[in-house]
Amino acid sequence: MEKKNYTSQDVAEVAGVSQSTVSRVFAGNTNVSEKKRKKILAAAEKLGYKPNAHARSLITRKTMMIGIVMRNIRNPFYSAVLEIFHNRFSALGYHLIFINSENEEIQESEVTQLLEYNIEGVIITDALLSSSASEKFKRHGIVVVLFNRYTEQLESSAVFCDNYLAAKQIATYLVELGHQSFAFVSGPSDTSTTIDRLKGFKEVLQERGITNLMIEPGNYTFESGFKAAQELMTRNKNIDCIFCGNDIIALGVMDAIRTIGLRIPEDVSVVGFDNIRMAEWPSYSLTTWEQPLEEMVDKTVELLVSEIGDTNAQPQIVMMKGHLVVRNTVKSRK
Amino acid sequence: MEKKNYTSQDVAEVAGVSQSTVSRVFAGNTNVSEKKRKKILAAAEKLGYKPNAHARSLITRKTMMIGIVMRNIRNPFYSAVLEIFHNRFSALGYHLIFINSENEEIQESEVTQLLEYNIEGVIITDALLSSSASEKFKRHGIVVVLFNRYTEQLESSAVFCDNYLAAKQIATYLVELGHQSFAFVSGPSDTSTTIDRLKGFKEVLQERGITNLMIEPGNYTFESGFKAAQELMTRNKNIDCIFCGNDIIALGVMDAIRTIGLRIPEDVSVVGFDNIRMAEWPSYSLTTWEQPLEEMVDKTVELLVSEIGDTNAQPQIVMMKGHLVVRNTVKSRK
DNA sequence: GTGTAAAATGAATACGCATTCATTTTCTAT
DNA sequence: ATAGAAAATGAATGCGTATTCATTTTACAC
Structure with missing residues (x-):
């Protein structure tokens, strides 16, 4: 059993044609007679030939x-994101190099590696993009699109939910249902999602003259939500609603509140953000804000692909809406 | 602002050396004088040069x-798996091409694409590997390691938990606590995990002369667990314990049982498999079997890397143990 | 200083392919 | 049948790098 990787030259010899013609067949070029095409495909099949993507990319760029x-x-929000991105890009013939950034910021070495592979674009989801990294990508003509994030400098395109507006609507909803004592469990304080969600929430409360808002830091994990809620409820027993930076925090918050012996929503209302699948699990049945995930991904892919084709495209910012999904974790207190 | 991708030739000209020498520096070859090395690195820095991984791979193979x-x-089990695999491979300088197989079996087109990129190895987790695909990989000298799976023909290496033994221990545990009426919610019936877990479970019951085991099909999702439990409990109200094919099924089962109005573990005991993080969330506090995830990944990486280096390595089967994690979903009925 | 071994260097080449350009073959209109 | 256009083909070239081989430079011992 041969393990040789056959080349277009090998196929050409078997088929009795030139290497050029073999290349034309596999590049989808139409200028090949049907007779030779068949011969070539047969020879390729026999040899188990496949084009070499690296050699090809060297020429086609x-x-x-x-x-x-x-x-x-x-x-789970990002698991879903990854799945959908893969589906979309796969359909377009693109391949995904997956990078799990262990630190907040994407690391220099990770950037370098991506550059060496001449990726055509990069999607940054919940990691931070340093301006140094951003510049490197730009310098090498690699399209960057931020997903569920944006940077102030508007140096790259970004697709995200209007977190500010969403938070305002959530705050309004809670206020109008008669809640009195508010808490917010945040994500990392340097992310745009956290900043905007807090900003919108705060503003509405101020407008309504409500001052008792407690803010507890979290990091978008169940554990941080759990701890935050414990902390909040021991510091202030009057809290009657908690807005959480995302759903996974909300689930932690709910478990903590129940562990203390309080009931949701009778004693405390909880609102999440994202509408991950677990939010509708009966144990939680969480009222939350749904991000239009599929549309966000679609738009991101669309932007990325169009910018790949256009060397001097301008960065675009796409803000989506989403909507409140009412389940069973908020109670009217009027 | 130039967008040109500079080459080693460009660097060579700026540094006043030959292309060979530049290549030597970036390939880590030591036969370069310190003086020229510095010049070259300076020139590369100035130009923003980075080696082209595709050109390199063409030669180095x-x-x-x-x-x-x-x-x-x-x-969530596989999210964790992906994260750990990335960490390990990243440390070794490998890059991950992520494929989310939408069908049970890895598709021909996916195989072809991986082949064209000359990947050095492939890890198959919860997808099925057709023998056609397996053969293609083998034919092109691509190492295959199955994770949490194996095939009867032993044509590729595999790392997994001893599901058979684990299921036996779980069955024994439940029997000895005095359970009388058993149910099993399975995963897809053609996966080795499902087959082995069912086999071990069944065997112990038979040994003990227990015949009332109900088997309900699922597909390793929350929804399937939820539905399965509804089905089971309406068909047979006496069921006092349910062994679930994995944790995510178990969570669905638990929610369904509670929705019906039964209590866990007072009315029904539930056992899962995997020990995902949610299993320890207070809402569930699931008794389950922990797979030694990190060790499994480590072993998989070790096998893969060693087989990449060794063209005629023999497939190896590595079976790990794991252990029962007792929480609060099983009650003694004696 | 000379002679020799070792280190450093550059020219040339190959990796596998797509593409350009020149040439040959096929097709169409008369 | 023949001119002319169109399609098909092959030879040659280059993408950016690592590596071999021959040559030059340096280091070292005497």
Whole structure:
């Protein structure tokens, strides 16, 4: 059993044609007679020939590779994101190089590796993009699109939910249902999602003259939500609603509250963000904000692909809406 | 702002040396004088040069790329698996091409694409490997290691938990606590995990002369667990324990049972498999079997890397143990 | 200083393919 | 049948690198 990787030259010899013609067949070039095409395909089949993507990319300058950088793949929201991105890119013939950034910021070495592979674009989800990294990508003509994030400098395109507006609507909803004492469990304080969600929430409360808002830091994990809720409820027993930076925090918050012996929503209302699948599990049945995940991914892919084709495209910011999904974790207190 | 991708030739000209010498520096070859090395690095820095991985792989015949095929990334077990695999391979300088197989079996087109990229190895997790695909990989000298799976023909290495033994111990545990009426919610019936877990469970019951075992099909999702439990409990109200094919099924089963109005573990005991993080969430506190995830990944990586280096390595089967994690979903009925 | 071994260097080449350009073959209109 | 256009083909070339081989430079012992 041979393990040799056959080349287009080998196929050409078996088929009795030139290497050029073999190449034309596999590049989808139409200028090949049907007779030779069949001969070539037969020879290729016999040899088990497949084109070498690396040699090809050297000439075409297309690698059909996209980098996707995530930090918290264990957050079900991002598992779903990854799945959908894969489906979309796969359909377009692109391949995904998966990078799980262990640190908040994407690391230099990770950037370098992506550069060496000449990826055509990169999607940054819940990791931070340093301006140094951003510049490197730009310098090498690699398209960057931020997903569920944006940077102030608007140096790369970004697709995200209007977190500010969503938080305002959630706050309004809670206020109008008669809640009095508010708490917010945040994600990392340097992420745009956290900043905007807090900002919108705070603003509405201020407008309504409500001052008792407690803010507890979290990091978008169940454990941080659990701890935050314990902390909050011991510091202030009057809290009657908690807005959580994301769903996974909300689940932790709910478990903590129940562990203390309080009931949801009778004693405390809880609202999440994302609408991950678990939010609708009967144990939680969480009222939350649904991000239009599929549409966000679609738009991201669309932006990325179009910018790959266009060397001097301008960065675009796409903000989506989403909507409140009412389940059973909020109670009217009027 | 130039967007040109500079080559080793460009660096050579700036540094006043030959292309060979530049290549030597970036390939880590030591035969370069310190003086020229510095000049070259300075020139490379100035130009923003980076080696081209594709051109390099053409010569070295090493792509440093590994394919990882998963089917159900939304199962938290596999999110964790992906994260750990990435960490390990990243440390070794390998890159991960992520494939989310939408079908049970890895598709021909996916195999072809991986082949064209000359990946050095592929890890198949919860997808099925057709013998046609397996043969293709083998034919092209691509190492295959199955993770949490194996095939009867032993044509590729595999790392998995001893599901048969684990299921036997779980069955024994339940029997000795005095349970009388058993149910099993399975995964897809053609996976080795399902087959072995069912086999071990069944055998112990037979040994003990217990015949009332109900088997309900599932597919390793929450929804399937939920539905299965509804079905089981309406068909047979006496069931006092349910062994679930994996944790995510178990969570669905628990929610269904509680929705019906029964209590866990007072009315029904539930046991899962995997020990995903959610299993220890207070809402569930699931008794389950822990798979030694990190060790399994480590072993898989070790096997893969060693087989990459050794063209005629023999397939190895590595079976690990794991252990029961007792929480609060099983009650003694004696 | 000379002679020799070792280290450093550059020219040339190959990796596998797509593409350009020149040439040959086939097709169409008359 | 023949001119002319169109299609098909092959030879040659280059993508960016690592590596071999021959040559030059340096280091070292005497």
